Amino acid sequence: MDDSISMRVGRYRPERDHEPYWQDYDVPLRPEWTVLDGLNHVKNELDTTLAYRWSCRMGICGSCGMNVQGEPKLTCATFLSDYAPGPVKVEPLANFPIVRDLVVDIGDFMEKLPRVMPWIIRDDDVTEIDGEYLQTPEELDAYKQFSMCINCMLCYAACPVYGLDPDFVGPAAIALAERYDLDSRDAGARKRLDVLIEHDGVWGCTFVGECSAVCPKHVDPAGAIQRYKLKAATQSVKAFLLPRGAR
Amino acid sequence: MSADLGTGLAYQRKMPVWWWLRKRSYFLFVMRELSSIFIAWLVLYLLLFVRAVAHGPAAYDDYLDWAASPVLVVVNVVAFAFVLLHTFTWFQLTPKAMVLAVRGHRVPPWAIIGVQYVGLGAMSAFIAWLVLS
């Protein structure tokens, strides 16, 4: 195995540059090193000006998403040795505006997430509860997969619809809406449907399926979206066929 | 729209028109979507066939001759390939949209896909019988 690998890193300094450019760094190629370890080596030893996000370095916080060799990845979960002999391209997460170097502006997602009301909505007036809301293992299984989302936004980077139309609410937001709709403790499905039935909701999705392919937590947002479309369509048929009182 | 950081200096990357050539999965997706054109073509072709039958035996024979011309054959071979792509991808994606539970257990995707192929086989056999008998 070679001693080192070249990393081609996207740089951009807004106060100085008109557009991003590449900068090459040689980092040691240790078998257990991830791309994030490579970036940390660059920052510690080679170039302290490099800006990037990371935190837990174990694939649970969702901070370190970037495009590695063109694919959205968590840099803490991607081994450098997989790209030997290199160079391995590391650029900011696709489909988001670049703030600086590898840091992207995630404001769009932060605005969209609360729109789908990703919390338990109850239909009773209870303000203080005496104990927990009980839930069977089967009820948990119904939504558990969708609760695994770590908001890393790799799905947004992979989604060509979001890339072409930033108004699209996007895979993770819809998957999280589905997570709450399927939760037996929740009564807010109608409210979320009202949000997602709009044109920038589920209908923009053309089921490319890349979101599910890149998700590091196997959430399957594509599946959530198709189920949501079927749910919305069923509701529309009911609304069409049944008189107002029965809906 | 993204939250405004105030500097107006965030760099927006544009998606190129040829974005779908960059990854195999994107390319297959676009091919799948283009099958729609061939589905529309085949509906038209079959309707014209119906009209030829309605106009009598001579028109029917003429239509078969026209359909055997090189251009038509090439178009229809390509159309057939796209129909098969449509069928294959459609059956594969159905389990994602329909989550079926039988007696508390989730029906596995391969079962849903399998049932669709059985249905395809049955329909095809029936139509072939209807047309050829």
Place this chain on the structure above:
Amino acid sequence: MSLRRVEPLVWLTFSGGGVAAATLLPVLTFLFALAFPLGWIDPPDHAHLAAVLHNPLTFLVLMGAFTPMLVHAAHRFRYTLYDGLQVKHRALVAAVCYGSALVGVFVALQMLGSAT
């Protein structure tokens, strides 16, 4: 009926058309576009086909299959134009696509009706 209530129903028709196309078009294409014209299988007598098409049940089944197939094609092509060619005039694209499907449905009524 508001647009947001129509889109789900269009999607359902799109889905139905997808199922119809996936199940019926392989055999129909193979027989009528390839096997019969190219002589791989002897084409049926004209009289037999005319009899099958004369049956009102055939008319209903084919109309019931072709209509959603046309909507399916229109719907998918509409989104292909949005995403592939990045056409910005969304309302115009929708009108042209579904309008063409509607024309197709009338053509189908005409052709199938004349054979019944």
